[in-house]
Amino acid sequence: MSTDGGAYRPGYEVAAERILELIERLNLHAGDRLPTEIDLAQQLDTSRSVVREAIKILSALGRVTAHKGRGLYVADGTSMLGGARQPTFYLPTNLEHVDRLFEFRKLIDVEASRLASTRATPLQLKDMREAVADCVGAFEAGDFEAYGRADDRFHESVAAAAQNPFLSEAVAQCRHAQRQTARLGLPTYLAANYDLANKEHAAILAAIQAGDADRAGQAARNHIERTEAEYRREIMTRLSQSGQGKTRE
Template sequence: MDDGTATAPGAYRPGYERVAEQILELIAHTGLRPGDRMPTENELAAQLGTGRTVVREAVKILSALGRVRAQKGRGLYVADDEGMLGTTSWEGFFLPTDLDHVYMLFEFRRVQESAASALAATRATPPELQAIEAAAEMCREGHAAGDADLWTQGDDRFHLSIAAAAHNPFLVSAVREARRLLKQSSTIGLQGTLGGHVEGALEEHAAILQAIRSGDAEAAAHAATVHLDNTLEDYRREIQRRVFG
């Protein structure tokens, strides 16, 4: 029976990450389609030879990734949308200590969000500028209140509002999907924390907003790159602190 603590040589792999992969394989092998009802948590535990607690944690991760939808009182369902970055090969996607993987995801975000910020500087309408500013203010309120959920909500809105102001639906989708994938690692490693870089992030948000408002595409792209690089370093430090002490 899987006790949820086994490790593989050279890498820490919690039981729920391996069970999450097995659930995805089960969905693929049984031909379940988006919207189809899945086995219950108890049934999954029996089929996979593990405990219900481990299955529940795996389901939480898959729900955060948008691959499984849990309906209270009704059960588990295959999510309707795998996302533009959806894949049935999840090897390596459940390794919060794999900093190389995290770096690649941030590298992807740098490309997206520097371009989105530059375009927003030349295309943003007054209402879109107001939406970006409101999102930045929500982050400030979350920081002041020590409310991680409010901060996260504001941060999501800030980056997605900038993408929307770029007037390119592909960028909006790419930014949304990259943030959704990153939340998988955050769910494992950083849930419930604002991180040590939050005050710097507020200043960086302000710099991005100012550059966009001024119509300076080059400055907006640079400010976005600085922000993501600093966020990555904060993420790296926090994961190392939590995992390695």
């Protein structure tokens, strides 16, 4: 186990970070072979079971590929702006990483909403309205996979309406990082708050349609800050349960 500022962190999370650091330090690229689980356990001074859990996380995040009978390999990751390598790594269970992701989201989503309020075309406004309606429909049907797709469509349509391709790409990459949480069992929104997210989407849309940049930016900020608070609460709950239910490595 490890502590970060006094807070318990599972051994598999620390191991996952250290494997990524090893990839960076050795300058490994997509397709390069990694040490075996046993070798990694020795290098990281931890157990093979912890390394195995770390590999599961990295596989879910698309950073490592495990080929049965052949070993572990660096996966074909891409950077936020389409480069061959990722300059940073993101673990959805790491509170510091979550903080940094949402810090960036507040910069780009708020600005995208502000710009969209002055640049959106009628067709783009229609796309936003349809995405908001799809979110409501998916929530009422209890289809949360469809909700995730509609949620992505709404945020990406707002970014598209900002008429800045670099901003659109950054928003899409942040959405991709946030979607990775679902692979680790962390929902995009907590069950009780999908309806609240729908209301926040509607508030962002209304401000954009009204051409009110300040209101659009504030509505986007409110939405992101509430979502971030949910993530933090859920992760802290899971870390607490992990600390109580497992022997700390």
